[in-house]
Amino acid sequence: xxxxxxxxxxxxxxxxxxxxxxxxxxxxxxxxxxxxxxxxxxxxxxxxxxxxxxxxxxxxxxxxxxxxxxxxxxxxxxxxxxxxxxxxxxxxxxxxxxxxxxxxxxxxxxxxxxxxxxxxxxxxxxxxxxxxxxxxxxxxxxxxxxxxxxxxxxxxxxxxxxxxxxxxxxxxxxxxxxxxxxx
Amino acid sequence: xxxxxxxxxxxxxxxxxxxxxxxxxxxxxxxxxxxxxxxxxxxxxxxxxxxxxxxxxxxxxxxxxxxxxxxxxxxxxxxxxxxxxxxxxxxxxxxxxxxxxxxxxxxxxxxxxxxxxxxxxxxxxxxxxxxxxxxxxxxxxxxxxxxxxxxxxxxxxxxxxxxxxxxxxxxxxxxxxxxxxxxxxxxxxxxxxxxxxxxxxxxxxxxxxxxxxxxxxxxxxxxxxxxxxxxxxxxxxxxxxxxxxxxxxxxxxxxxxxxxxxxxxxxxxxxxxxxxxxxxxxxxxxxxxxxxxxxxxxxxxxxxxxxxxxxxxxxxxxxxxxxxxxxxxxxxxxxxxxxxxxxxxxxxxxxxxxxxxxxxxxxxxxxxxxxxxxxxxxxxxxxxxxxxxxxxxxxxxxxxxxxxxxxxxxxxxxxxx
Ligand code: SF4
Ligand code: SF4
Numbered sequence: 176x177x178x179x180x181x182x183x184x185x186x187x188x189x190x191x192x193x194x195x196x197x198x199x200x201x202x203x204x205x206x207x208x209x210x211x212x213x214x215x216x217x218x219x220x221x222x223x224x225x226x227x228x229x230x231x232x233x234x235x236x237x238x239x240x241x242x243x244x245x246x247x248x249x250x251x252x253x254x255x256x257x258x259x260x261x262x263x264x265x266x267x268x269x270x271x272x273x274x275x276x277x278x279x280x281x282x283x284x285x286x287x288x289x290x291x292x293x294x295x296x297x298x299x300x301x302x303x304x305x306x307x308x309x310x311x312x313x314x315x316x317x318x319x320x321x322x323x324x325x326x327x328x329x330x331x332x333x334x335x336x337x338x339x340x341x342x343x344x345x346x347x348x349x350x351x352x353x354x355x356x357x358x
Numbered sequence: 359x360x361x362x363x364x365x366x367x368x369x370x371x372x373x374x375x376x377x378x379x380x381x382x383x384x385x386x387x388x389x390x391x392x393x394x395x396x397x398x399x400x401x402x403x404x405x406x407x408x409x410x411x412x413x414x415x416x417x418x419x420x421x422x423x424x425x426x427x428x429x430x431x432x433x434x435x436x437x438x439x440x441x442x443x444x445x446x447x448x449x450x451x452x453x454x455x456x457x458x459x460x461x462x463x464x465x466x467x468x469x470x471x472x473x474x475x476x477x478x479x480x481x482x483x484x485x486x487x488x489x490x491x492x493x494x495x496x497x498x499x500x501x502x503x504x505x506x507x508x509x510x511x512x513x514x515x516x517x518x519x520x521x522x523x524x525x526x527x528x529x530x531x532x533x534x535x536x537x538x539x540x541x542x543x544x545x546x547x548x549x550x551x552x553x554x555x556x557x558x559x560x561x562x563x564x565x566x567x568x569x570x571x572x573x574x575x576x577x578x579x580x581x582x583x584x585x586x587x588x589x590x591x592x593x594x595x596x597x598x599x600x601x602x603x604x605x606x607x608x609x610x611x612x613x614x615x616x617x618x619x620x621x622x623x624x625x626x627x628x629x630x631x632x633x634x635x636x637x638x639x640x641x642x643x644x645x646x647x648x649x650x651x652x653x654x655x656x657x658x659x660x661x662x663x664x665x666x667x668x669x670x671x672x673x674x675x676x677x678x679x680x681x682x683x684x685x686x687x688x689x690x691x692x693x694x695x696x697x698x699x700x701x702x703x704x705x706x707x708x709x710x711x712x713x714x715x716x717x718x719x720x721x722x723x724x725x726x727x728x729x730x731x732x733x734x735x736x737x738x739x740x741x742x743x744x745x746x747x748x749x750x751x752x753x754x755x756x757x758x759x760x761x762x763x764x765x766x767x768x769x770x771x772x773x774x775x
Contacts (some may be wrong), residue, residue, distance in 0.1 A: 199753040203594075209698045217424040226427050
């Protein structure tokens, strides 16, 4: 005996496409209707002034908690880099733009730490997978989006730069979790 | 000594004045000669159209922005009015890439061909009727504000504007790129199909006015009123086909960015791409000018009889201004339509032409012929026009299929099997 499906034939609703009326088949009335809408918007100067953000002068109100801008490497409460060089983020990254070199940690509370931590911000697609993957919440995306550079090399952010970004943005967006140590 | 010098001076001044008079006379004579006047006018029109096209592109960007609640280009100059210059400069300074595997000769030739073809159409447009210079004798032949006044003006425009598909096909084919090629064949099929209803509309107008000369068509309208009153549906269909011929929305299947990247001009860059754009916008201006001459009274304004009858240069300028204003309105309409209606599917496009427009316009031509033969009032065709349109709507309802063939979904009974 096969299991009875838990839906009934009467649950299915067939939705027919609505038949076109005469005015719809003759297009013109509909087209004029559409043009009325476009025209109405053309002369709505007030709506335009309210919606448009004139970028360099005005800035958008970002939702800082969730905006995915440039990365930062967090520091723990002793000012050391919080990363434990577990390579989770490098593995998770779909764009393969994180390059880490780990080394034995000089501190007793963890085994490894990164001596090199490069993110190619040009290859990055700002998906936030690295942030999801990190077990100690060491890498995070910040609400900073003014990313400029004169060359490709300049856009590869190294450990120092990423730590600097943390220093710059820690007031704006505090580190999510307190430091997790004891690895 | 002194006396001689003064005498020389007088002589010099006198001869200078005389030379100036001579030059003025020469200029007057040249301007009063239709051949030279046409050449001057051609240059003016050429420059005017180029400027108009540059600003039409700005207008297009502005209108698209406004309809979408944006501002549009507003950084270069106040309200962005210098944007066309920046755009032009950018097109000049960009790297002109010729891909490795293209047919080089045709690849270079295609944009120039389409550009030239789009420009020569203006030659037969009557911009402002005829006038006489103040210094011309009353019996002299009046000047015509038209580069070339030829007997087959309308045929010339149709022939030249349908040539522009060559540029599209050559460009698409020479690019050696599948997307370009698809764009090119679509353009060719589309132009062939829409040429038929377009020809029919023109035929109705030619029968009615009894001339192929655009200026005589305008004169006819001065006597009888705008032709659009007698053939509203023909004017409408002509407008639709003009959209299709210019590859504008909703008929821009040759470009359709979502499917074909850029269509026939995918591989083009820099100046060659700019030429394609120039051609597209010039084409819009030519076709609106043609439509205005045939159906919308050319440079006439209803109720302003003096405008058509005053033979002075000033009146001619006003006529040109009126004409330009009408073209401006048409261009705005083109753009508004582009930002309102979605693109047709290809089968819908073909069905609209062959099942909708061709039978309708054929009926109109037949009706116009009958009216002429029987000597009925011209207003009969107005009734026929409206009748044809309503009948078309009725048939599509009774036949259960819209002209562009929207698929009916399965009904409940069919779906249940
Ligand atoms: S945001 Fe995405 S693409 Fe960028 S570094 Fe992190 S995982 Fe890689
Ligand atoms: S996942 Fe976090 S702890 Fe692991 S290497 Fe990346 S940043 Fe460092």
